[in-house]
Amino acid sequence: MMHLAGPLIPQPDDAEPKEPTEPAEPSKAAETAIDAPPPWPDRTVWTSDGDLQIDGASTAAAAHTYGTPLILVSERHVRDRCRAYRAAFPGTEVAYAAKAFLCTAMARWVHEEGLSLDLCSGGELAVATAVGFPAERLLLHGNAKPPRELAAARSAGVDRVVIDSMCEVNRLAVLAKRRSPQRVLLRITPGIRARTHKAIATGGEDQKFGLSIATGEAAAVAERILHRPELTLAGVHCHIGSQIATTGPFLAAARRAVAFLSELRDRFGVTLGELDLGGGHAVATVRGGTALDPALLGARLLTTVRAECADRDLPMPRLTVEPGRAIVGNAGVTVYRVLAVKSRPGRGRFIAVDGGMSDNPRPALYGARHEIALVGRTTKAPPRPATVVGRHCEAGDVLAHRADLPDDVHPGDLLAVACTGAYTHAMASTYNMVGRPPIAAIASGRARLLVRRETEADLLARDMAHDKDRDMTGDMPSDMPRDVDQR
Numbered sequence: 001m002m003h004l005a006g007p008l009i010p011q012p013d014d015a016e017p018k019e020p021t022e023p024a025e026p027s028k029a030a031e032t033a034i035d036a037p038p039p040w041p042d043r044t045v046w047t048s049d050g051d052l053q054i055d056g057a058s059t060a061a062a063a064h065t066y067g068t069p070l071i072l073v074s075e076r077h078v079r080d081r082c083r084a085y086r087a088a089f090p091g092t093e094v095a096y097a098a099k100a101f102l103c104t105a106m107a108r109w110v111h112e113e114g115l116s117l118d119l120c121s122g123g124e125l126a127v128a129t130a131v132g133f134p135a136e137r138l139l140l141h142g143n144a145k146p147p148r149e150l151a152a153a154r155s156a157g158v159d160r161v162v163i164d165s166m167c168e169v170n171r172l173a174v175l176a177k178r179r180s181p182q183r184v185l186l187r188i189t190p191g192i193r194a195r196t197h198k199a200i201a202t203g204g205e206d207q208k209f210g211l212s213i214a215t216g217e218a219a220a221v222a223e224r225i226l227h228r229p230e231l232t233l234a235g236v237h238c239h240i241g242s243q244i245a246t247t248g249p250f251l252a253a254a255r256r257a258v259a260f261l262s263e264l265r266d267r268f269g270v271t272l273g274e275l276d277l278g279g280g281h282a283v284a285t286v287r288g289g290t291a292l293d294p295a296l297l298g299a300r301l302l303t304t305v306r307a308e309c310a311d312r313d314l315p316m317p318r319l320t321v322e323p324g325r326a327i328v329g330n331a332g333v334t335v336y337r338v339l340a341v342k343s344r345p346g347r348g349r350f351i352a353v354d355g356g357m358s359d360n361p362r363p364a365l366y367g368a369r370h371e372i373a374l375v376g377r378t379t380k381a382p383p384r385p386a387t388v389v390g391r392h393c394e395a396g397d398v399l400a401h402r403a404d405l406p407d408d409v410h411p412g413d414l415l416a417v418a419c420t421g422a423y424t425h426a427m428a429s430t431y432n433m434v435g436r437p438p439i440a441a442i443a444s445g446r447a448r449l450l451v452r453r454e455t456e457a458d459l460l461a462r463d464m465a466h467d468k469d470r471d472m473t474g475d476m477p478s479d480m481p482r483d484v485d486q487r
């Protein structure tokens, strides 16, 4: 990564979010910009003064306006990925997996791009409902959906509920009506272990999702659904995991799913019209990282399903795919402020920033690697390995184990972390009572706040025992030694 010389933009400690002014005229620095390839968002350049300009907007200026840590999401990148998916999967429903990242703006963008929405909780459903997302393009997943959320899905008119256990059949049937049956898909476990981190591999027999084809569980649940007039078995669903970089496991899963459709026809005389092949398509998180090309996957999946169906004398089902990360992962960049640098002779250096595992738990959870770079100034200092750590009280709070960053990185610098659009804010916590960062959209050279920073007042607002008119004076036990009392 190149690091060029330029001014460091100072940040007031308590930078209040404010609307950015009109986009600046393109600077000389922008005119001599160098393209930033993946994992950075499309239309991102490094300017000659060391700024990262995403679709014409300055990362350093956005950090100045909204404070750090800050998540930036390129709207154009998201929209282009939606379009790329629709082009790559003609005639196929593309349902964005909301679990990757959701806020009302994101729901609007994917709706406007013609995608459906795959939900996995009542909270996600509430966001979809808040923007009036058409219910006929909503699906609800989950291996253990709380009855309250099933009821909410039912009253919102969610088009398809993906059945994931035998217990769920009756639970949903009692909520539905014979007159207006609930359309359901059956989630099968195809018995395929794709190459990815074990915590996000969901296609094998050894994990909690879906119903095993091999043990006969899937067929038994299908039979139960077929006996419930309040439910309509519309099709089969299968999702083998996340961040899978090759087409092979998806094609193998599709073959098993079609074989299962033919088993259902032979055993129960039903020909199901829908096949949902889930998401899980990998993106590059570091330079040179492997991504799965939607066009390649689309072409191969459609050919495979068509051929398998022809072989088994089945009509071609309507297909659905559910990309999450592949839509929004590379659209996101997180900007941090460096707060401390420590050198340990023989052990390298630590660069500590003002966020960490609470806004991006992926490195700590999965050992995930994310590209990281100095932004906002240039330098001639040579790159030297560093461990980039967060501000949390935990040794595992690491954002990058070995990042080549300029030797002169110092407190006040800005660091940008790539590919943080998916499963970062969505998995963020308030660990150590640290509020979650704001999210700003970048569109046409401007940053616009979508979700504000979570404040300490927000954190206290849930504490029902908090009484702001009562302090602790006089609450100490009476046998407390006086000198302790007075310290």
Ligand SMILES: Cc1ncc(COP(=O)(O)O)c(C=O)c1O
Residues within 6 Å of the ligand: 097, 099, 100, 118, 141, 239, 241, 242, 243, 278, 279, 280, 281, 322, 323, 324, 325, 326, 422
């Ligand atoms: C059922 C289902 N569909 C879609 C997805 C989206 O996965 P990804 O973001 O990897 O595309 C997931 C998450 O892995 C999922 O569980």
Ligand SMILES: N[C@@H](CCCC[NH3+])C(=O)O
Residues within 6 Å of the ligand: 099, 200, 242, 243, 362, 366, 422, 423, 427
């Ligand atoms: N949280 C995971 C992805 C989980 C996929 C959801 N089923 C990650 O960051 O990689």
